[in-house]
Amino acid sequence: VVPKTDPIKIVEDLIKNNRIAVFSKTTCPYCIKVKQLFSALNLEIGVIEVDTREDGADIQDALLQKTGQKTVPNVFVNGEHVGGCDKTIEAHHSGRLQFLLNKSQGDASVEMTDAVKYDYDLVVIGGGSGGLAASKEAALLGAKVAVCDFVVPTPIGTTWGLGGTCVNVGCIPKKLMHQAAILGQSVEDAKTFGWELPEKAKHDWTTMVGAIQAHIGSLNWGYRVALREKKVEYINAFAEFVDPHTLKTTDKRQKEKTITAKYILLATGGRPRYPDIPGAQEFGITSDDIFSLPHHPGKTLLVGASYIALECAGFLAGLGINSTVMVRSILLRGFDQQIANLIGNYMEKHKIRFQRGYVPIKLERIEEGSPEEGTPGRIMVTSQNEEGELMEEEYNTVLFAIGRDACTNKIGIEKANVMLNPKNGKVICDEKEQTNIPHIYAIGDILDGKLELTPVAIQAGRLLAKRLFGNGTLITDYVNVPTTVFTPLEYGCVGLSEEDAIAKYGADDIEVYHSFLTPLEVTVPKRDGNEGYAKLICVKSLDEKVVGFHILSPNAGEITQGFAIGLKLGAKKADFDNLIGIHPTIAEVFTTLNSTKSSGADVLQKGC
Ligand code: FAD
Ligand code: NDP
Numbered sequence: 001v002v003p004k005t006d007p008i009k010i011v012e013d014l015i016k017n018n019r020i021a022v023f024s025k026t027t028c029p030y031c032i033k034v035k036q037l038f039s040a041l042n043l044e045i046g047v048i049e050v051d052t053r054e055d056g057a058d059i060q061d062a063l064l065q066k067t068g069q070k071t072v073p074n075v076f077v078n079g080e081h082v083g084g085c086d087k088t089i090e091a092h093h094s095g096r097l098q099f100l101l102n103k104s105q106g107d108a109s110v111e112m113t114d115a116v117k118y119d120y121d122l123v124v125i126g127g128g129s130g131g132l133a134a135s136k137e138a139a140l141l142g143a144k145v146a147v148c149d150f151v152v153p154t155p156i157g158t159t160w161g162l163g164g165t166c167v168n169v170g171c172i173p174k175k176l177m178h179q180a181a182i183l184g185q186s187v188e189d190a191k192t193f194g195w196e197l198p199e200k201a202k203h204d205w206t207t208m209v210g211a212i213q214a215h216i217g218s219l220n221w222g223y224r225v226a227l228r229e230k231k232v233e234y235i236n237a238f239a240e241f242v243d244p245h246t247l248k249t250t251d252k253r254q255k256e257k258t259i260t261a262k263y264i265l266l267a268t269g270g271r272p273r274y275p276d277i278p279g280a281q282e283f284g285i286t287s288d289d290i291f292s293l294p295h296h297p298g299k300t301l302l303v304g305a306s307y308i309a310l311e312c313a314g315f316l317a318g319l320g321i322n323s324t325v326m327v328r329s330i331l332l333r334g335f336d337q338q339i340a341n342l343i344g345n346y347m348e349k350h351k352i353r354f355q356r357g358y359v360p361i362k363l364e365r366i367e368e369g370s371p372e373e374g375t376p377g378r379i380m381v382t383s384q385n386e387e388g389e390l391m392e393e394e395y396n397t398v399l400f401a402i403g404r405d406a407c408t409n410k411i412g413i414e415k416a417n418v419m420l421n422p423k424n425g426k427v428i429c430d431e432k433e434q435t436n437i438p439h440i441y442a443i444g445d446i447l448d449g450k451l452e453l454t455p456v457a458i459q460a461g462r463l464l465a466k467r468l469f470g471n472g473t474l475i476t477d478y479v480n481v482p483t484t485v486f487t488p489l490e491y492g493c494v495g496l497s498e499e500d501a502i503a504k505y506g507a508d509d510i511e512v513y514h515s516f517l518t519p520l521e522v523t524v525p526k527r528d529g530n531e532g533y534a535k536l537i538c539v540k541s542l543d544e545k546v547v548g549f550h551i552l553s554p555n556a557g558e559i560t561q562g563f564a565i566g567l568k569l570g571a572k573k574a575d576f577d578n579l580i581g582i583h584p585t586i587a588e589v590f591t592t593l594n595s596t597k598s599s600g601a602d603v604l605q606k607g608c
Helices: 007-017 029-040 056-067 085-094 096-102 112-117 129-140 164-169 171-192 205-229 307-318 337-349 454-469 498-505 556-568 573-578 587-591
Strands: 020-024 046-049 074-077 080-083 120-125 145-148 232-235 238-243 246-250 256-266 270-272 300-303 323-327 352-356 358-367 378-385 390-395 397-400 404-406 440-442 483-485 490-495 510-517 532-539 545-553
Touching: 007 020, 007 046, 007 056, 020 029, 020 056, 029 085, 056 080, 074 085, 074 096, 080 085, 080 096, 085 096, 120 129, 120 454, 129 145, 129 164, 129 205, 129 232, 129 256, 129 454, 164 171, 164 205, 171 205, 171 307, 205 232, 256 454, 300 307, 300 358, 300 390, 307 323, 307 337, 307 352, 307 483, 323 358, 337 352, 337 490, 337 498, 337 532, 337 545, 358 390, 378 397, 483 556, 490 556, 498 510, 498 532, 498 545, 532 573, 532 587, 545 556, 545 573, 545 587, 556 587, 573 587
Parallel strands: 020 046, 120 145, 120 256, 145 232, 256 440, 300 323, 300 397, 323 352
Antiparallel strands: 020 074, 074 080, 238 246, 246 256, 270 404, 358 378, 378 390, 483 490, 490 545, 510 532, 532 545
């Protein structure tokens, strides 16, 4: 009796002995299409036509076991499973096919020796917005990828899961707390619309934190699953350079491992800075702690006057928490200052106190908290102004939001000779996110001179992976990136501030169209008339091309996202005028802006 050949061995042999292995059926139109593709590309293939063999069904069962796919065609390139007809054609278009073929051919992108020489095609340091996007895209294109992510606990011991700043201690919990504050206002407004509610609605901090943290937990889990599905190896360990191609990883049990990579991507993000004053780290917290704070923060001081300080002050006050912002100089440096001041005025009207011109110089604990009762204790803050005058005040919580430091100083960067900007520790890259060391790249918050925003990090990561491992040629466009500050009245903008537009084009060449606005939803509750504001900054000599778009209103983020495409496409003021509005919305104001700032006309909105 001739022993029957094991179908698994038949499958493995075809894959091993052919650069391209195709399991096919002679009559299947999809199989014919795939074979024609390889023939058109002048690529030789090894084929088993399962419908011509007695053991065809067994081979298909073996394929099912190996790949989870029973149907044909079933394509493998250099040992890697590509999939059926659609997946193969998609791989051809995305460049993944070429990448997999190159793995054994020794061409410029990944030489054959690399498979032997390095453990991975790409190791990403940092599993945040940028790192996850880049690693998943690279793996989809066939690269062997690992991502190292490790969270160093804050001074008070806060830590979190996979996903980086945005998901755990940034955009997501911030926006959810902003929403919690908006709901508080809505509950009050609801009464004027006929809802019968208690005289004073009460908010419970721990319930909110619990619900938000549960959501974040599900996102952390989702990221892990996504990495596994895309075959990205997740190394939950701190990575540092040993040499330009070698990293040492140390996990939380202090277990060390050495890994090597052809390409290394730095995506380590930033962490909040503490001032160098007594008591700052012992008694202060930062945005890394506030979103999971297990107890009510009590009376809170927020130090700093940019995005984070103002956003946190906004939602804390909206939750009924006594909030003070300590401003060293101006609000929202780098943003349009007219709008920054309107934000400040609005916040002041809505129970947020501003202490201007002061910086803290000392924090002292004057009363311990009582964790059982969920109370935070008391801290004495001494602060000083430019004249040297001192001020003392007690708070329960002090939150520092005075900027963020790039996480580049403890990763052995000098062993890889990667150049940093000595002023801020950020990585210097060219427009393709390549450092001075050709195989080392950087994206996200650690990039020198670029915006610290999640979608920017994601875009840079995706496009970089496509360029490294696919047919990608696009580079990230860092111009006209829309953004929104989620203060109680949101501020959305894209393009230049009025100050920057004047600096670039000269005051005589700028025309500003503007209007105050009152969202319809605040009219019945009779609050906030004319607190919103809209302006378009146009360049006269460029046929009134719009170079700055600014809106201060509820849902400004949603409005700005849509209009940003207009600025990207070079919209002129006339294009805004030709656009028909959606009534009744806030955004329609941009279709009817006809008062210029230079005219000095009254732009308070009076009717519908
Ligand atoms: P990160 O997301 O910070 O990820 C870096 C990861 O690398 C982290 O997990 C870190 O622990 C890890 N890591 C660092 N060093 C190592 C190492 N040596 N080994 C292993 N792992 C390491 N952006 C917006 O677009 N919209 C917003 O509304 C918004 N709100 C924000 C609110 C707050 C409070 C904050 C702080 C930021 C906010 N941002 C917002 C900014 C946004 O979160 C960041 O721009 C974005 O997360 C940057 O992504 P990244 O990939 O560069 O770094
Ligand atoms: P920024 O660097 O933007 O601002 C720091 C603020 O702290 C400034 O107001 C600065 O004042 C003040 N400051 C600095 N040092 C001191 C000090 N020693 N004492 C008192 N005040 C001080 O930092 P953020 O932490 O607010 O934000 C970091 C980045 O995160 C942002 O650039 C942004 O890109 C991103 N982000 C994005 C958000 C979004 O998209 N909605 C939200 C939150 C963050 P001065 O002006 O005087 O220097």
